[in-house]
Amino acid sequence: MRFSSYVEKMGGGDTAAVHDAWSVHGKARQRQRAGEDIILLSIGDHDFATDPRIVAAAKTALDGGRHHYTPNLGEPATRQAAVDFHQRAIGEAITPDHVAIVPGAQAGAFTAAMAVLDAGDEVICFDPMYVTYAGVIMAPGAVMRFVPLRPENGFQPDPAEVRRAVGPRTRAIMLNSPHNPTGAVIPRAVLAALGDIAVAHDLWLISDEVYCTMTFERPHVSPRLIDGLRERTLSIYSLSKAFAMTGWRMGWVVAEPAVVDRLDFVLGSMLFGTPPFSQDALVAAIATAFDETSRIRDLYRRRRDVICDALAALPALKFSRPEAGMFLMIDVRGTGMGSLDFAESLLAERNVAVLPGEGFGASQAGFVRLSYGTDEATLAEAARRIAAHVSALTGAGQRATVG
Ligand SMILES: Cc1ncc(COP(=O)(O)O)c(C=O)c1O
Structure with missing residues (x-):
């Protein structure tokens, strides 16, 4: 076989x-x-x-019969909770139609890749990177083109090197700030310079922001906050790190509504809705346990x-x-x-x-x-x-x- x-x-x-x-x-x-x-x-x-307030919400959901299918993109209350998280953690006002609920950032990255990449497309990745991006990018048949993150440069992407790596097949840049494994946070100016490249070459930004609440020195900046980047950015978040909920498998992608409509197709094929009791846990985490x-x-x-x-x-x-x-x-x-x-x-x-x-x-x-x-x-x-x-x-x- x-x-x-x-x-x-x-x-x-x-x-x-x-x-x-x-x-x-x-x-x-x-x-x-x-x-x-x-x-x-x-x-x-x-x-x-996980905080007991969140666990209690899931138990209540299970005891209350929340056992059935949910919409591909998430229930309205869950998408609204992600909107509230986005306002508080990222500082951007969005609406629920900007949100696709996914089972964790990993699935968010996979969904994003399936929605915007084709076989043979190139994706600019940084070396080092969170290792599972390889399988995510290869799933639609895209290939990785690596740009190094140099320790002497604080593991920051060098926009000049990124510009040189862009070719006719380049379709996206895979961003991850705050970064695993280095703990580096991309400053606004560097993000803006990368954004200029994305605009000039019409590239998507797949932006894994799963550590956005865990910054120690200066706040995280999402590419969505930079003028001209919103329509080309798919930002990925989850409860895993922010709320100590790695096993709950809950996250979301934030993108413009036309992009979210496309994520719906992917999610309908691979997932068919996240569990309702996990969605109640997400709502409880954001509404009652944001501290x-x-x-x-x-x-x-x-x-x-x-x-x-x-x-x-x-x-x-x-x-x-x-x-x-x-x-x-x-x-x-x-x-x-x-x-x-x-x-x-x-x-x-x-x-x-x-x-x-x-x-x-x-x-x-x-x-x-x-x-x-x-x-x-x-x-x-x-x-x-x-x-x-x-x-x-x-x-x-x-x-x-x-x-
Ligand atoms: C950079 C990064 N992205 C995504 C993930 C996966 O997160 P999730 O548990 O939300 O799927 C991890 C997990 O370690 C990570 O470090």
């Missing part, structure tokens, strides 16, 4: 480095499940439960500081302090090791799991991604173990400053 070239490509040679990188996480999970004391800093999930977004942001700012302050004492590790989100990219080349060897040895010898940078793009060889989605005491302990490891590798006798 023959499989589609889509699934074959995703399991194939091009993605071997990504699979190798993620195998570190797989091994760590296996050892943790077997009862070992593993500190898992390899994935982007919260270590605490969770600032609580979570402040918690992560402290976590970022704990891990960054501790690791700053290790000259063999280089990083810039993330401005947002839950991840830190660390250049480990000063230890004399590459990223895969560093991550594997850190797990084998110190029971700490981080992800080799190759999991996010070829440019990240020599980096590891550390998720600070765990409590401060565990992060401090992780920092001690990392310090011991680095010290053994470099023979420098360095010590983390925490605890």
Whole structure:
């Protein structure tokens, strides 16, 4: 039997480095499940439960018989809740016909790609990037054209490099700010410069803004706020990070109504409406538990500081302090090791799991991604173990400053 070239490509040679990188996480999970004391800093999930106010709304919905199909684009109250989120978090007034409810940002990206890309189209992507965009962009048969994000440039996109990468087949730019894995936030001026390129070449902007509420230094700016970009932007949001609801699979795409009409076709084919009880949870999150977004942001700012302050004492590790989100990219080349060897040895010898940078793009060889989605005491302990490891590798006798 023959499989589609889509699934074959995703399991194939091009993605071997990504699979190798993620195998570190797989091994760590296996050892943790077997009862070992593993500190898992390899994935982007919260270590605490969803707020009880939100859980109660879902229970009430289930007890009240909310068990049936819903409209493709979401129920009116759910779309209105997304409108309210957009006003509060993004600062733009929109109407419910700008919203398509989707089961998480991942599905939002997939839906957007299926609606605006054709086979052979090129999409400008940044390296490093959130790795699942590859499968999203390849689904309609489009191809990725990578532009590097350079650490010396604060992992910011360079509009001049983007302009050079645009060719006759370019159809879209895949944006992600705040960024996974680097924690960089694209400033308005850079966004505007990228927007100028999009306008000049009539490109879509697929804008993953899933970390929009988790900025520590300066507020997130959506491309929708920049003049002339609204009609070409599909902005993607979800409850996963903002409200600690990764397992609920609820998110939405904001776009102009004519675009949302097209998303409706895709959603009717792949989904046929999100669960009504999850939609009630979304409404409750935004209407009654919005304070969770600032609580979570402040918690992560402290976590970022704990891990960054501790690791700053290790000259063999280089990083810039993330401005947002839950991840830190660390250049480990000063230890004399590459990223895969560093991550594997850190797990084998110190029971700490981080992800080799190759999991996010070829440019990240020599980096590891550390998720600070765990409590401060565990992060401090992780920092001690990392310090011991680095010290053994470099023979420098360095010590983390925490605890
Ligand atoms: C940049 C980015 N986009 C999308 C997602 C997926 O989010 P969701 O749970 O809403 O599908 C993640 C999850 O880690 C992410 O980091």
